[in-house]
Amino acid sequence: MSHVIVINGPAGVGKTTVSRILARRHPGAINIAGDALRHFAPEDVRHTLWPGSTYRAGAALTTAYLTMGATKVLFEYIFDDAEKLDLFCSGLPDKTPVSVFTLWAPIDRVIDREANRVERERLGGMVLRTYQAIERNLHLLGQVVPNTETPELTAQTISEAIANPANIWPRPARGNERV
Template sequence: MPRLIHLNGPSGIGKSTVARLYADRHPGVLDLDTDQLLPLIGGWRDDFWATLPVGRRLAVAMAETHLRAGHDVVLPQLATALDEVEGFEAAALAAGAEYREIVLTAPKQHAFDRYSARASVVDSSPHRQIDDILAEHGGLRLLDRIHDHVAGYLALRPACTVLDTEGLDPEQTYAAVETSLSWRFF
């Protein structure tokens, strides 16, 4: 049975890095990074917050298509509200696939340090551009609010797996994700 593996968690926690590692090591898996879809939509930088739901809807359609073909999808996407994941859950169900949500977490200061370190990297990737948009909208203050929203969201999602990534490098986080995916829920 194909799986939609949703890697959730605050910005800068390592979702995209782990998703890329997972896809690289599992042929046929779609690394469906919504941050990579947004730049395909005209005006996304000018109205990021309005474009984000459009990107999610595109990602839902892509996920369902790939799952129906019998392949796994790994989705590195922050979600802090139920309506942000319902489409992905419905796509998995419609495709006869399993939906697995893994939330990557770390104490706030550790997450802030990771995010800040990322800010010093100079590149023109969509992730960098999104970090610039987040900085314009409050930077660490916004990340603090996101952390609180993720904590509140977790109370609504008892079936998701939570992985504390403090002290883990990307390879160790990847290994923890792999281990959690081997667990079966009945």
């Protein structure tokens, strides 16, 4: 059965690293980076495609891979509130299981990680903005997974949790009602 795994967290927390490790641990898994999708959009994307276009595009690409037969699709991006998760999930095929994991670490550790990223653009104020937004909504954003040790240990924690049906995100119904 197909399964979508969302790797969420503030900018700089380690989503990309953990997602790459997870993809290697699950042969055949598709790994989609939301940041990569943003590079396709024009600078004025909010005015031309409306807000939420990356979530909708991510869902469309995820759906395409599921339709082609992928059994696991990882989508890593910043979901700072439950409405953005609902927007992403509403673009997926009905009854597709979705597990949501929000990576979390103390802000000083996240800032330090971001400052030491090799060959990647600095995120600046986005780190604190996304951290604070997610912190306000943390209780609504799936299973919180501490990313305070090694990325390998974080990936192992998520791999073990993926098999648990209790970790399925409560999908929105097609009529915008919560199930």
